[in-house]
Amino acid sequence: MSIELDITRTYPGFTLAADLTLPGQGVTALFGPSGSGKTTLLRCIAGLEKAANARLVVNGEVWQDGDFFLPVHQRALGYVFQEASLFPHLTVAGNLHYGKKRSRAAAADEAGILDMLGIAHLLPRKPDGLSGGERQRVAIARALLAAPKLLLMDEPLAALDSQRKREILPYLERLHDRLSIPILYVSHAADEVARLADHLVLLEQGRVLASGPLTETLSRLDLPLAADEDAAVVVDAVVGAHDSNYHLTRLDFSGGVIWVTRRDLPLGHRTRLRILARDVSIALEGGNASSILNRLQADVTALVAADNPAQMLVGLRMGQTALLARITRRSRDQLGLAEGMGVWAQIKSVALLA
């Protein structure tokens, strides 16, 4: 199960060239600055842009190969545009059924989808009476009701204000948890990617800089991601224990544990942590001479210069888990840090994503 693509599309002054094999399930984020070609790539995959001589195979089904080009309406896909783009002449129900009645695939679970996106009460309304968040949820449901084998989402949150974004993100997380079809998610927002993606494709100026599992790719020091002010790694963890005395919750991951303030989550619940590089500092000794709660033993895997000449980026590894730390060059010299050294990573703050 995979998505294989080899697409080249040339415009005046811009060339998109992508040769990728993407996982056939889960959320793959196409991530990059504006103008990097991520939307163009998505449109080529949908067939909305016609890339000549491209090859595209989605879970064994050939959509494009040489001269063969499956027209958009014959591709079993769902596409969510940046703006909801609901048909203004149809009600919500009319919009939802537009794709459903044309799809030849087995009917999607309508009640389940309406419930998942919380839109059952909107059915008789016209699109112009809906809020931006509601419209986008209807657009997602409309795409899903056509029983797609691949869901393409082009920055579905970009046109929404931050409050609407917060309103819709939980629905997208549910999508991630419940859908068995692969989702390609275009975004330039690192926090959305950290929350939703399993696999990350990094694009810049039409080229693929990296493609790999999210956690691994975010921790790579050779990518421009690490140099970003908000550089962060994502760690998949499970709820391991609750400490009712100190009101803390223990999250276990490969290579260590992290304590956070108590959350009402059941034991064994899978969750995702985001740790910013600038929130990680390094000490040579463990001990308890610090108020920082989370101190983890780690090995230094790499040291590279950051974009700011005062700073360094340090790659750290604990078991299967990688961390990034942003420290000053002076601290590196004072501590005498070098690759392969055993150190203590002190984590000042952790964001629980899901």
Place this chain on the structure above:
Amino acid sequence: MFSLSPDDWSAIRLTLALAGLTTILLLLIGTPIAWWLARTASAWKRPVSAVVTLPMVLPPTVLGFYLLVLMGPEGPVGRLTQALGLGLLPFTFSGLVVASLFYSLPFAVQPLQQAFEAIGERPLEVAATLRASPLDTFFTVVLPLARPGFVTAAVMSFAHTIGEFGVVLMIGGNIPDRTRVLSVQIYDHVEALEFTQGHWLAGGLLVFSFCVLLVLYRFNPGQPGMRP
């Protein structure tokens, strides 16, 4: 005092038939032309646009003259219609319909083209991603969204055809019950100094045209007629 002669009524009937038939045919012919003009990136777009708009700026007598030449016994169209056993078109009702199609073409194509352009690319893309074929999309998305354009096109074609005079006179002459339409009838009344009769018909047309525009603005508030 309300006195329309049988000739007047005949002219009214003929005019309504001509305008009705022309409108229906123009919607059928104008839709693909307007669709092509709205969507094409071809270099032919400008010349075709200019040809379609030509009847708007051309004196009707010029248009009528060339149509007469083309459809006459020595013209290529005339030879064709004779070869097909249809006879000659000038001075027949069919000839008037053909002439009216050219004469009112821009009044159908322009509002349709504007309506199609206003829809943009996105609804078509959305429909395609929802498994709708291009033809399916046209009937289920484009037609409903372009409805105001169709209303404008129909009303303008109808009203414009009703008022045609120059072309009719060139191509159809003045044959009672066959080609004598309202505007010609009014002209005849005035020529014969029958001003009262002329008033009834001319006044009627005036009121009709006013009502047409009123209805148009009422149903298409966002699309006040056409661009020049």
